[in-house]
Amino acid sequence: MWSSVLVAALILQTAAVELRQAPPAAAAPTADWLVVVATPVYQPDGGVTTETTSLPMAGAGLVHMFARRSVCAPATTGAAEPADAGFGWRVASQIISRSERDVVVSLDWRRLWDGGRKVSGGPGGTVQLTLHPGDRIPLDLITNASPRADCRAVALGLEVRLGRAAVVSPTPASMIPIGATPGGAKKLDAEFWLIHTLPSGAEQVMHQAVRVPLAGGTFGFAPMSVETTRGSVNVQLTGSLDRYRAPSGGEFLVMSMTRLVTGDGLPPAGVSSSTGSVIPLPLPTEVPIFEITGPVGGGARGGGGGRGGAARVSGGAVAAGGGAVAGGVVARAPQQTPAAGGQVVARGGGAVPVAVLLEGHQFALKLRVTQVN
């Protein structure tokens, strides 16, 4: 009997070792997919403002998605319950597995606040979802029972989405001012607003806040859907902030962005393009906006230096190697026409510029940073 137990233990041990050495699964975040929890606020004009937060790449996570006095101002916290929530949910998560094609996640969500106060026994559930790129799974919806002049929203939703994590690549030397040293002085909280302006003028906004260590950090939004007469495409923006100090002591940020367009008629891997800019570290009261021209906002014009594009700016120093540096007040560029160049994508029988493909949908990114004490 004892020998059989010993053999069984040996088999168990061997199996355990083999499991540890199996191809990376749940514990090793090889795939670059992010599970994003989102709270979209639906406006009567078709506009949507969405707070988002990313779940951990592996293991368990706990976040609270909520709004305070009205449904119009969604926010998020980590595991600690917000003290001033009036609407919202607790979302606990467990990444089960991930692959190149999907992520399996177990979610336990519950509505903890509604109508301006905490509720017990609110809607909730435990679900196991297999999420694919571009998926958008609604979990709950809180209708705005008392719209007011300052908040005419129809409802506040809770959704799960799958987006691509930012791929960090070294900042090209051409974008780094001469004599700069890597690293910032203090950790930062960086907020990003990705603004998608529809041809109708309605805006769809996604917000995200990330902690930026001294070396820099990354951000990534879930795909935004763009409905066109040619079909539906998803536009996804990811990026990174690299931090440097100038010889004079001032800090600046190297902001890199990658945009991936996927969808009907496009190559399976989508169409990827990138751009970058160097800006002085903004004050907390400053909110620079990066207007994305070219394939999204209209046809791009020639020129530009550095990796994958350039900032059309004025003021500031010139980076080594000719990269563009944004250092001052920047005048708006004139409206551009979709036909003036642009990224060209083969669709069906002919090549179509991405700008034309997106049919006037405009994208921009706002940034606000605050130092963490």
Place this chain on the structure above:
Amino acid sequence: MESGFENPLEVIDAFVDGERVDVVRFKAALAESEGRDYLVDAWMLREAARSDAASGMGFAAPLPVARRVHSRPWILVTAVASAIIAGFAVGRGTYPIATSASANPPVPTVVVVATPAVAAFPVPAATRVIQLEFRSDGSSGGD
């Protein structure tokens, strides 16, 4: 069990998990505001996991919970445990490619959410405009 942490916050995980920790490293981790926030988040996460487990709602892979061993004939328990331990030790010693990396503790999984003091909505007005052009990463054309 807390030796060899790569992330200084892992000592907090170990503490919350009830493991013995290096007091100096633990104090150092709590000296940072991020460490204190992490302690609260980690504690809340485990509380949530325990409450879910107690209510019958839980994940497919719940956090480990200490189990009470019911009374059994002591000699049988001792013998089985000895055999398993011996087998495990033999297997560990003879299997050639067990690596130290595989024994590393899991990475912290608490979400560290940046919580700016200023509300995110309404969207603040821009104070300056920077225009960017995208350039193709591949062969599908340029802007």
